[in-house]
Amino acid sequence: MKPKVFIDGEHGTTGLQIRSLLSGRDDIEIISAPVERRKDPRARAEFLNAADVAILCLPDDAARESVSLITNDTTRVIDASTAHRVAGGWEYGFPEMDKGQSDRIAKAMRVANPGCWPQGPIATLRPLVSAGLVPDGYAVTVNGISGYSGGGRPMIEDYVAKGEDAPEFLPYGLTLKHKHVPELKAYAKLKHDPIMQPAVGNFAQGMITVVPLQLAALPHVPKGADLHAAIADHFASIKGGMVEVAPYQEVERVPEIDPEVYNGTNRMRLYVFANDSRAQALLIAVYDNLGKGASGAAVQNLDLMLGLNS
Known part of the structure; x- marks a missing residue:
């Protein structure tokens, strides 16, 4: 049966x-x-x-x-x-x-x-906190953009009605009470509430999340390659998973970092970029807010x- x-x-x-x-x-x-x-x-x-x-x-x-x-x-x-x-x-x-x-x-x-918004930050932060490269007390900020379908039927209808007149980039959650903060805090293993600064774009679905890291503020300053290795090792140990980690490289831009590139799939791709001389890094996740999200x-x-x- x-x-x-x-x-x-x-x-x-x-x-x-x-x-x-x-x-x-x-x-x-x-x-x-x-x-x-x-x-x-x-x-x-x-x-x-x-x-x-x-x-x-x-x-x-x-x-x-x-x-x-x-x-x-x-x-x-x-x-x-x-x-x-x-x-x-x-x-x-x-x-x-x-x-x-x-x-x-x-x-x-x-x-x-x-929820769609926490998955990318959890995917990039949790392995680093577990490996001791980022302290659980680190002050985390999450930025990003998602398609308007993330706002449910009212936002979809509003954007469709406005067409080309709809905002191309609309920050929201400005009260700092985003509903996904509790799960992000819990599953990224953070001690403090992160700041989430989401935005919606004039496209139906897909998303990018970005976690900037001021590595110089950490007790022990890791290199970008250390961050990448910890994240890559974590997901390499997950058999049959839908999350992949891009190769570590120093580039100005990557065309595949497009919020719509994985639309209609359950895939997520993670990126680590860093400037070791400035002790700064960016953790980026690309996925479909209606798929993996x-x-x-x-x-x-x-x-x-x-x-x-x-």
């Missing part, structure tokens, strides 16, 4: 993407509530409890409600909201984060799918939990 998968919130941005990625698969069965019943808690409860895996693509409060509606001990959950990313009893759904993380996800009953990650986690190879 094929495992049953229920996407609670399948008509939202992430839900539609996941449904599209799963379409045509013959190794799972997608079950859906009738359109007229999809907002009925009784219908949601019925399908949540009938599923082998429920994928929640909902606002935080609705995601918590969905979990409360599950009354059996067999339905496993992937939550794409922010609600459970640092909650006890939930496994963080970034398979390449650590050696063995994919095995923990495979065995978990509850998996919190990562949302729906692609959810499908990767689903396959791990069901023991499938998509």
Whole structure:
């Protein structure tokens, strides 16, 4: 019998993407509530409890409600909201984060799918903190840009309506209360809240994150090659992962550092650039905010939990 998968919130941005990625698969069965019943808690409860895996693509409060509606001990959950990313009893759904993380996800009953913004900084910072090259008390700043699909349906509709008149570069999160800060702090192993300075661009999807490092402020100043080696060694130890590390080189620009280059994939590519004489470095991640940053990650986690190879 094929495992049953229920996407609670399948008509939202992430839900539609996941449904599209799963379409045509013959190794799972997608079950859906009738359109007229999809907002009925009784219908949601019925399908949540009938599923082998429920994928929640909902606002935080609705995601918590969905979990409360599950009354059996067999339905496993992937939550794409922010609600459970640092909650006890939930496994963080970034398979390449650590050696063995994919095995923990495979065995978990509850998996919190990562947010798009923290994944790049976690991928570059966590190996450095684990290796002792960057102290956990370092004051981290994250910059970057993502496509407007990261803002959900309201932002998508706004950008599409404005067309060429939409802002090319729009910083946001200026209250310094970005919702992804807690998970970035927790999984990058940081003691202090990082500053996140995100921006949205006039393109649909894709993203770049940048973590600048003032290495001279560190007790022991590493070289750029040391940073690159620690990150490369980490991801080389992850078998079957979707994260790759670019060769270490000194160049002014790299054409492939384009926010849209990995659109429609679950890939992430990491770069380390440094000026050793100035003791400064940049950690850059390029990936799709709807792929590795949302729906692609959810499908990767689903396959791990069901023991499938998509």
